[in-house]
Amino acid sequence: MSNGDRLPFTSALVTGASGFIGSALARRLVRMGVTVTGVATRPREGLDPDLQWSFGDLADAGYVKRLLEPDPPEVIFHLASYVTGGRDRDIVLPAFHSNLTSTVNLLTFARQPECRRIILTGSLEEPEGEAPVPSSPYAAAKWAGSGYARMFHALYGTPVVTARLFMVYGPDQKDLNKLIPYVIRSFLAGETPRLSSGVREVDWIYVDDVVDGYLALAASGEALEGRSVDIGSGRLVTIRDVVEEINDLMQPGIRLHWGSLQDRPLERICVADITTASRHLGWRPKTPLRIGLEQTIEWYRNHG
Numbered sequence: 001m002s003n004g005d006r007l008p009f010t011s012a013l014v015t016g017a018s019g020f021i022g023s024a025l026a027r028r029l030v031r032m033g034v035t036v037t038g039v040a041t042r043p044r045e046g047l048d049p050d051l052q053w054s055f056g057d058l059a060d061a062g063y064v065k066r067l068l069e070p071d072p073p074e075v076i077f078h079l080a081s082y083v084t085g086g087r088d089r090d091i092v093l094p095a096f097h098s099n100l101t102s103t104v105n106l107l108t109f110a111r112q113p114e115c116r117r118i119i120l121t122g123s124l125e126e127p128e129g130e131a132p133v134p135s136s137p138y139a140a141a142k143w144a145g146s147g148y149a150r151m152f153h154a155l156y157g158t159p160v161v162t163a164r165l166f167m168v169y170g171p172d173q174k175d176l177n178k179l180i181p182y183v184i185r186s187f188l189a190g191e192t193p194r195l196s197s198g199v200r201e202v203d204w205i206y207v208d209d210v211v212d213g214y215l216a217l218a219a220s221g222e223a224l225e226g227r228s229v230d231i232g233s234g235r236l237v238t239i240r241d242v243v244e245e246i247n248d249l250m251q252p253g254i255r256l257h258w259g260s261l262q263d264r265p266l267e268r269i270c271v272a273d274i275t276t277a278s279r280h281l282g283w284r285p286k287t288p289l290r291i292g293l294e295q296t297i298e299w300y301r302n303h304g
């Protein structure tokens with residue numbers, strides 16, 4: 001979907017609009033003429049001045065009620081999350097509140113028919129198959145959020161759909177410890193990145209393609225309501241191959257040491273099934289990995 005296309009709504013709420021994917025989505029919506037309210041936890045420098053901002057904790061039901069009830073947006077894009085792959089016990093409660101409580105609050109207080117579509121954000125980390133076991137507190141909370149979405153749709157007819165994102169990369173990723181920004185910044189600084197064995201296979205998807213997916217979901221009919229839709233490349237590439245590709249593009253002259261970090265336990269390997277997105281939304285990823293990495297490297301070169 002390009003800037004010249006018209007969207008079938010004029011107002012939207014984007015939670016997590018100060019984050020990596022939420023800020024890219026909000027920017028695109030504004031360019032397409034949508035009035036966007038962004039939610040973040042606190043005011044600070046660098047927030048997009050083209051948005052109206054609301055600050056609060058989405059795990060606080062009172063805040064969400066005040067946010068949604070007076071003037072409901074036509075579309076809610078819910079991207080706010082405590083994003084962490086960590087397994088520590090002290091992550092359980094923050095991951096639960098920032099991912100699951102926030103999602104249930106939004107589903108509860110988004111009034112229909114004014115709010116015509118709610119798009120939640122799921123994750124490749126959500127377990128699948130028979131008797132699935134989530135591999136982290138984050139995965140458990142995301143998985144439960146998708147379950148609540150199905151329940152709200154089945155019981156109350158809530159027009160909710162979940163975008164199940166795979167590994168997103170691109171310019172301005174806020175968590176600089178994530179593999180791609182970490183490796184690029186290490187190379188730019190002339191430092192040797194600390195790397196695991198690199199054998200894990202991952203489905204990498206460029207942020208602009210993800211934004212296209214959200215817009216297509218917002219504009220789509222009722223067929224996907226109550227469902228999760230994979231937004232990924234549909235292809236697995238190992239961490240080692242991604243780092244080698246960055247190395248090839250940047251030529252930092254650094255010898256890579258594989259295995260200086262331990263591999264994480266219970267790491268899931270899964271690839272997006274993009275048949276649903278392609279059939280119902282006409283959505284397909286457009287950005288080849290090398291081009292996406294080139295654009296990402298360029299951004300970090302220019303932004304330090």
Ligand SMILES: NC(=O)c1ccc[n+]([C@@H]2O[C@H](COP(=O)([O-])OP(=O)(O)OC[C@H]3O[C@@H](n4cnc5c(N)ncnc54)[C@H](OP(=O)(O)O)[C@@H]3O)[C@@H](O)[C@H]2O)c1
Binds near residue numbers: 015
């Ligand atoms: N990045 C990926 O590869 C990936 C893969 C799969 C799924 N996802 C999902 O995609 C979404 C966006 O990810 P991202 O990488 O853009 O995340 P991010 O850069 O870490 O941004 C997270 C956002 O959530 C907000 N937030 C967190 N807890 C909140 C709370 N309790 N109340 C209000 N706002 C809260 C943060 O606000 P502050 O800035 O104020 O803290 C920030 O705007 C998340 O739902 C994530 O689970 C991401």
